[in-house]
Amino acid sequence: xxxxxxxxxxxxxxxxxxxxxxxxxxxxxxxxxxxxxxxxxxxxxxxxxxxxxxxxxxxxxxxxxxxxxxxxxxxxxxxxxxxxxxxxxxxxxxxxxxxxxxxxxxxxxxxxxxxxxxxxxxxxxxxxxxxxxxxxxxxxxxxxxxxxxxxxxxxxxxxxxxxxxxxxxxxxxxxxxxxxxxxxxxxxxxxxxxxxxxxxxxxxxxxxxxxxxxxxxxxxxxxxxxxxxxxxxxxxxxxxxxxxxxxxxxxxxxxxxxxxxx
Numbered sequence: 138x139x140x141x142x143x144x145x146x147x148x149x150x151x152x153x154x155x156x157x158x159x160x161x162x163x164x165x166x167x168x169x170x171x172x173x174x175x176x177x178x179x180x181x182x183x184x185x186x187x188x189x190x191x192x193x194x195x196x197x198x199x200x201x202x203x204x205x206x207x208x209x210x211x212x213x214x215x216x217x218x219x220x221x222x223x224x225x226x227x228x229x230x231x232x233x234x235x236x237x238x239x240x241x242x243x244x245x246x247x248x249x250x251x252x253x254x255x256x257x258x259x260x261x262x263x264x265x266x267x268x269x270x271x272x273x274x275x276x277x278x279x280x281x282x283x284x285x286x287x288x289x290x291x292x293x294x295x296x297x298x299x300x301x302x303x304x305x306x307x308x309x310x311x312x313x314x315x316x317x318x319x320x321x322x323x324x325x326x327x328x329x330x331x332x333x334x335x336x337x338x339x340x341x342x343x344x345x346x347x348x349x350x351x352x353x354x355x356x357x358x359x360x361x362x363x364x365x366x367x368x369x370x371x372x373x374x375x376x377x378x379x380x381x382x383x384x385x386x387x388x389x390x391x392x393x394x395x396x397x398x399x
Contacts, residue, residue, distance in 0.1 A: 138232040138257060140332075141186045142178045142249070143208070143224040145217035146171050146200075146239035148193040152288065153385060157196050157239050161388065163395035170382055171196060173242030175205050180246040183253065185231070189239075190220045216356040218331065219342050225335050234338055236331040240382040243394055244330055248372045252332040255299070255370035262368035263337035264360055266301075268293045268325040269372055269379065273316030276324050279308050288383050291355060293327040293369055301367035304355050328372070329381060331357065337365055 146157040153159075157171035168176075171189065178187045189200040192212040200207050208227055214220040221236045233256060235249055248267045256265040271279070275290075282289030283306075292309050294302045303309070304327055316322050337360070347362035349355075360367050378394045380387060 138253065139230065140184050140233045140235060140253060141188070141224070141228060141231040142181065142184050142235040142237050143188050143190045143221045144171070144174055144178055144237050144239045145210075145214075145220040146174075146189055146191045146193075146196050147214075147220075148191075148196055152383065156382065157191075158199060159382070159388065161242070161395065162392050169199065170242060171200060171239050172203050172205075174237065174239045174244075175200065175203070177242050177244050177246070178237050178249075181235075181237075181249045182246065183250065184235075186228070188224060188228070190224045192220075215346070218333075218338070218356045218359075221331075221333065222338050222342050225333075225338050229335075231335060234333050234335055236333065238329045238381065241329055241379075242382075243377070243379050243391065244328070245372075245375070245377055245379070247375070248328060248330055249332070251372050252330065252370050255368055256332050256334070259298070259368050262300075262366045263334045264357070264365065265332045265368040265370050266293075266357065267328040267330055267372040268295070268369045269328055269374060271322050271324040271326050272318065273320045273322060274318040275326060276308060276316060276322050277318075279324075279326075283307065287386070290381070291327040291329070293325050295325075295369040299369045299371070301357075301361060301369050303361070304353070304357055306353055306355070325369070325371075326379075327357075327369075328379065 160167045210223040350358040
């Protein structure tokens with residue numbers, strides 16, 4: 138499958154303005170969030186092209202400065218999926234378009250590679266996205282974020298064959314019990330990476346924002362609200378830690394993980 142990775146990046150984030158240009162310290166020195174995300178994308182096997190998709194000249198100039206290809210998109214895009222749809226329209230001819238979020242520099246290459254395998258094996262699915270089983274420590278962290286009013290990780294529930302049922306910023310499903318830190322739980326962390334078939338991706342901007350997407354603030358719910366088959370692909374951490382940069386407090390978390398070789 139001819140595959141494109143697009144990395145959406147916008148400067149005017151509501152929760153964290155200028156987030157793509159935030160510097161993150163690691164063993165290799167200081168690099169911006171968008172550069173680390175691009176470097177993560179470049180390690181994925183079987184990818185034909187990687188681009189940064191942005192509407193901001195500051196991000197575009199910085200990305201070109203470290204060697205990235207940039208596709209300029211409109212400021213009207215409501216989320217990363219709409220931005221990827223613009224990229225797909227400008228760069229036709231790909232069998233799959235991958236949305237590797239610009240705020241997830243710790244995304245392991247095999248998460249994307251497993252997604253592509255899952256999509257190839259499930260022709261009825263129009264989009265695939267990874268889910269990672271949580272241990273008790275991760276669930277406790279998500280619950281602590283919710284109690285503190287912070288936007289933490291997103292969870293996913295899915296049925297037979299991995300078909301997605303729902304995604305939420307709340308911790309679902311309800312389990313009614315506590316778990317030891319290293320104990321596996323029935324809760325799955327949704328990792329914000331998507332592999333789309335171009336036809337479905339191109340349809341996406343024409344659909345209105347539904348009530349669930351509006352309430353949760355989760356772009357992938359638009360596919361479910363329009364009856365599309367979303368495939369959840371179970372992935373393994375393989376000892377690596379994973380975190381997304383959603384809030385300023387996440388900088389220290391990610392820097393700690395980078396220092397640990399994540």
